[in-house]
Amino acid sequence: MTNLPIDSILPALKNVLRSRESAVLVAAPGAGKTTRVPLALLDEPWLLGRRILMLEPRRLAARSAARYMAALLGEQVGETIGYRVRMDTRVGPNTRIEVITEGVLTRLLQADPALEGVGAVIFDEFHERSLHADLGLALCLQSQSILREDLKILVMSATLEAEPVAALLNDAPVLSSEGRSFPVETHYIPQRISGHMESAVVHMVADALKKEEGDILVFLPGAGEIRRVEAGLAGLKLGRHIHIAPLYGSLSREAQDKAIAPSEPRERKIVLATSIAETSLTVEGVRIIIDSGLMRVPRFSPRTGMTRLETVRVSRASAEQRRGRAGRQAPGVCYRLWTEQDDRYLSPSSTPEILETDLIPLVLELAAWGVSDPAELLWLDLPPAGAFNQAREILIQLGALDEAGTITAHGRRMTELGLSPRLAHMVLKALPLRFGGLACELAALLSERDFFRNEVHAPEADIRLRIEVLRSMGKCSDGSVASFQGHKIDTAVCQRVLSEANYWKEAFGIATKQEKDDIDMCGLLLAFAYPDRIAQRRDNGRFLLRHGRGAAFARVQPLSSAPYLTAAELDDQGAESRIFLAAPVELTDLEQYFSEQIEEDNLITWERQTQSVRARKQVWLGALLLKEMPLTDPDPDDILAALLHGIEKEGLGILPWTKSARQFRQRLTFMNRFNADWPNVTDEALIATLEEWLAPHLYGLKSWDDLQRLDMKEILEAMISWEQRRELDMHVPTHLAVPSGSRITIDYNNPESPVLAVKLQEMFGLKETPCIAGGKVPLTLHLLSPAQRPVQVTQDLASFWKSTYFEVKKDLKGRYPKHYWPDDPLCAEPTNRTRPHK
Known part of the structure; x- marks a missing residue:
């Protein structure tokens, strides 16, 4: 066996693991750590004949490492050395070293948290920091601390910053090895x-x-x-x-x-x-x-x-x-x-x-482990709270977790399948509907890249076309389909999808003869997997996703006109996501299979366009309005609230302010100016207190036409007591009797200066300006010409008679010679006619 740089450090590594439960090994590329370390530990006394699990981040690396170590022992893979990767396992009864991918470790831990029969877990190439590596290490550390004090944990890497990992492993020793590298x-x-x-x-x-x-x-x-x-x-x-x-x-x-x-x-x-x-x-x-x-x-x-x-x-x-x-x-x-x-x-x-990744798999695995708060475990980097909470909400929608975040029986079944949580849920929901085979085909398609994606002009995004291609390939004698509707197919990818689909069908024991064959159910099955991506067509041909974001196809295609669809694959670019894979789904199916997630809302609102309260019942799935219909028996209090809101939005001008109602309100405003105990009837005050003064009069009303029947003066009068009404009439009269005998309306539009607009001749004989409010407030006199135009505005009538009258008389007498213009206005007879009666 050729010497490698790692060989020199193996004795030190053995010594450390004999006295400590954890260690960190940093070895440069080419040192030989992946293949030499597991073999070196195989005969250590603490192992006691148990297995070593070595995690590799990729299937290719796991198979390659297992084959190389088996060759060093002169054996075939599956004897002393074996491997477990997704859909491919080579282990036997005598296997002592299992090279596995990281997701496999998670499943082993969930099945047996104590990892009975395992003496050591080696995390190779940990610097890649995959999601499953971080999760696997966190679970192993808790298992070690609670259930298996003797479980050895070894973290190996070529470029890892060793100190944080060593600290996480209870200050584990760090060993370093130079690699064998040529210039x-x-x-x-x-x-x-x-x-x-x-x-x-x-x-x-x-x-x-x-x-x-x-x-x-x-x-x-x-x-x-x-x-x-x-x-x-x-x-x-x-x-x-x-x-x-x-x-x-x-x-x-x-x-x-x-x-x-x-x-x-x-x-x-x-x-x-x-x-x-x-x-x-x-x-x-x-x-x-x-x-x-x-x-x-x-x-x-x-x-x-x-x-x-x-x-x-x-x-x-x-x-x-x-x-x-x-x-x-x-x-x-x-x-x-x-x-x-x-x-x-x-x-x-x-x-x-x-x-940076979707945490749905991690959240489900933690829930299956019995952890709802990731802070209960040891991590190099704690999962981000936002992504964690969002993943939990999706899992609640899938029925994998309850509202408290505890795993359900359905969620536990999902963790046992070896599929991603979304796809596992889809298959489990499809099985009792006898669409399990179609769900397995969809799961396989979504686990691989699109075999049309390398085309410059790929066919439309309808995933049903891919199912057709997949089934055509399964029926071909040579097992290949080169093109579909003029589009080239990556046959290697298509074959892998077909193999995986068949693998899952066999794993679930799906008998084709007992299955329903309806390819149009793809949209519903995808909705099981991606409930957050159910989409509704908008008027512009684009779509609204259930969570409120917009989505659209890159180009117009048959699916563009679908009322509802499920987007299985889409991006996160720009204002709207681009849809790559989707299938149509029927509204009736959504209502049937998502009934627990559908919410009804009685919406009673003021509509500016019709100037009325509209009561309707709305059926919602997230941000999607599925149905809207008239509400036959709305709550009167809700109608009232909507009407009040409409008045608030439109302003008090929507109410029927007659001349007398407007004057009464002005008189109240005048009184409030002198005494704050009187009602404040400014626009701001009335809008703020609509429920107090107006609401009791609105029951049974719901439109602008209805409002016009209100008596606003009567409503305002109800705001004051009988004694206040007497005081109001006494001090703030509606009219004033002038010397001619006429009763002239007082204008309180400006509460600072009430106005009496009266013909000049009707005021002959009156020496002083008339006052209101117990003589405290003089009226502003608008003395009018015969043409009803002001010729003088004054609050000092006596001064007008003494000086200004004679100039006004000279001008008006020339313009209105038939009218009465006496030389002494204080002794003249007042009249509301052209001349006084003789």
């Missing part, structure tokens, strides 16, 4: 890429093939970029001895194994990989790294409740991991598609997934 020459581009990144990668690969020896490993952000670079390289006619091998998570196991296998003699390989190739496995023969500097990460938005894949710059730690791939077996070279100046601004490490 790697690093090159940067002189200036930033101006065009498409894929074109720059193709040119750089072609250049590297000419200059350097060995295989090439290209790091790209995702499968789409890999396909485009692959197409670009294919157009270069590189030669038969050069092979292109894609490497990403959703490829088949055979394709992944082919990518990491050594090249044949005198042949070269170009591996186009995502970040899956950063850690835990060695791609044989690689001497050249070409790094795009980009990676794709899921970003969850608590604001919208949706996750989007975002392309971001790699961290410095990731960049160094990628660079190190070139120096595993010989000197190498790394070409970075960013400038040396940009390199200085790389973040030190990637953001932990727990801070």
Whole structure:
């Protein structure tokens, strides 16, 4: 067995684990920690024949590590060394080391919190900080502290900041090992890429093939970029001895194994990989790294409740991991598609997934563990409260948790399936309806990327088309369908979806003959999985999602006219989310299967357009108004409240203010000016006290027409006592008898200065200005001409008679010669006629 750098530290690691329950091992890439450490611990006395579980962040790494360790022992996988990954298990009765993916550990812990039969749990490549790694470590730490004091926990990483992890593990010892790495020459581009990144990668690969020896490993952000670079390289006619091998998570196991296998003699390989190739496995023969500097990460938005894949710059730690791939077996070279100046601004490490992802799986697992508050466990980073609470609300909608956050029997069943919580709920709801097979097909489709997505003009978003393709492939004798309605199909992805669907059908014991075959039920089944993404069509052809956010298709398609649909996949960009996958759903199905979540609301409001109170019954599913109908027997108090609100919005002008009502209100205002005990009847005061003075008179009314029947003077009179009415009439009269005998209305529009507008001739003989309020307030006299126009405004009538009258008389006598203009107004007879009676 070849010596590796990790070998020198294995004795110290054994000594630590003999006396301590936890340890942290930091080993540089190429040190050999993944394959040497588990084997070295296999015969330790504390293990007592129990198993070792080693967690790997990816299925490919788990299978590769297990095969390599089995080969070192001269065995097949499934004997001493085995692995468990999603839908693929190779373990036997004598298996002592199980390499598992992180989600598998969670299920093992839920089934057996004490992990009986397990002596140690190793977290490999912990620096990647996946959600399941953080969760698995938190659960293991609680199990260790409560149930299994003897359980060994070892955290291993290449680039981890060891101190925080060691502190979390009760100040566990930290051991370090240098890696075995050959020198790697690093090159940067002189200036930033101006065009498409894929074109720059193709040119750089072609250049590297000419200059350097060995295989090439290209790091790209995702499968789409890999396909485009692959197409670009294919157009270069590189030669038969050069092979292109894609490497990403959703490829088949055979394709992944082919990518990491050594090249044949005198042949070269170009591996186009995502970040899956950063850690835990060695791609044989690689001497050249070409790094795009980009990676794709899921970003969850608590604001919208949706996750989007975002392309971001790699961290410095990731960049160094990628660079190190070139120096595993010989000197190498790394070409970075960013400038040396940009390199200085790389973040030190990637953001932990727990801070940026959808926490629905974590919340459900914690509830199954018996934890409703994540602070009860030990974490490197506590789950964000906003995302945690939002995830809990979704799980309550799914029936997985009750209102208190406690897991239900249905929720516990969901955790046992190995599907994501949403898809698990969908399948469980579909089984009794005899749509379990269709639900398994949908679950498989939604667990993989869209096999149409690589098309420039993909078919419409209707997921039923994908079901048709899947079923067509299952019926084909050769098991392949190359196209559908003129659109190319990624047959490898389609085959994986079909295999997974069949796996789940078999796992649930679904018999096709007993199933209903109605592809139009896709929308309802998706609604079970994504109740928050049930959408209603708006008038503009766009959609409103149940949680209130807008959504739309990128282009008009048949689903654009669906009254209701469920969006299974959509993004979180811009003001409206773009819908990628959806299916129509019937309103009757929503009413039947979501009845417990549907709320009825009696809405009684004032409508400005009709100037009336409208009473209607509304049926809501979240932000979606499913139905609206007239409310036949509304509560009179609710009608009253709506009418009062309407008056408040419209203003007091909506009320029928007759001349006498308006004057009475003005008289009250005048009295309130002198005595605050009198009612305040200003607009502001009356609006503020509508319920006190107006509401008792409004029962049975609900429109503008009804309001016009009110007697506003009578309503205002009810605000004062009988004694106050007498006082009002005495001190603030409605009219004043003038010398001519006429009763003239007093205008109280300005309470500071009430006005008496009277013809000048009717005031002959009156020496002083008349007063009100017990003689305290003189009236403002508007002395009118025969044409009813003011010729003088005064509060000093005596002074007017002495001086101003004679000038006014001179002017008016010339204009109105037939009228009576005496020389002595104080001795003249007052008259309301042209001349007084003889």
